[in-house]
Structure formats: C-alpha cells, structure tokens
Amino acid sequence: MKVETKVTAVTVYRDRAQVTRSFDKDFSRGKYTLIFDQLPGHIDQDSIQINGSGSLVLNDVKYRKVHHAEVVDTKTKAMTVARDRLQARVHEIEDKNKQVKLERQFIIDISKKLTHTTAKSSVSSQQLNPDKWVKMVAFY
Numbered sequence: 001m002k003v004e005t006k007v008t009a010v011t012v013y014r015d016r017a018q019v020t021r022s023f024d025k026d027f028s029r030g031k032y033t034l035i036f037d038q039l040p041g042h043i044d045q046d047s048i049q050i051n052g053s054g055s056l057v058l059n060d061v062k063y064r065k066v067h068h069a070e071v072v073d074t075k076t077k078a079m080t081v082a083r084d085r086l087q088a089r090v091h092e093i094e095d096k097n098k099q100v101k102l103e104r105q106f107i108i109d110i111s112k113k114l115t116h117t118t119a120k121s122s123v124s125s126q127q128l129n130p131d132k133w134v135k136m137v138a139f140y
Helices: 074-115 130-139
Strands: 006-012 017-022
Touching: 074 130
Parallel strands: none
Antiparallel strands: 006 017
C-alpha cells in the first residue's frame, strides 16, 4: 500500500536536514506493507524512524531505492530539467573562469618580462612581439 505523507517538520543542520513526514490511517487487523514513495534521492537509511499508536506491531523496516526509467511527477521532472541546465551553466562558467585565469597568468608573465631587467636579461624582440600575443590570445 502506497502511503501519501505530508511534511510536518524540518530541521536544517550544517551537513543534513531532518524531515518529519506524517500520515493518518486506521488499519483493521492484518499484515500490511507500507510504501513511502517520492522521497529524496539522498537518505541516510540508518536514520529512518517509524512511529505509530495503538496496538501496533512493527515487524520490519526495509529501505530500498527504486529508480524509474522516466520521471513521472511533472514537478520533479521540471526541477530535474532545471537542475541539469544549471549544472551545465556551472560547467560553462568554470571553464570560462579557467580560461580567464590562464589569460591573467599570461599577462602577468609578459609584464614580468617587460618590467624585470637584469644584467643577463636578453629578451629578444621576437618574444615581445604584440602581434604574436594577439594571435595567441585569439587562439585560446
């Protein structure tokens, strides 16, 4: 029997969140298997607790992850698509950030060559050719 729960409390910690879900159901005598569906993907299975009231006997609690081939909940599907887009954008920004860092280091290296003089310094005009710098920067 699938159980529809409602979130009744949430406590947020630095490294996790404790979420309390509740449902109300009267059961007649018998044996039942309850299925809690639509839960988050990351659950510490050792933290699962189940409570009840009345003359209830709890035999076992089993945690099992079931992956669906396709997300059926439209809200979850929309959030998954949005998450994937954001992750792709993060990768684009990280790549751009790496590129900018390389360009920055290149400019720092050039400025060191231009401003640092020593007795042994013999920087050729070929190394300091701005046309070559522009072509190199355009390449990256």
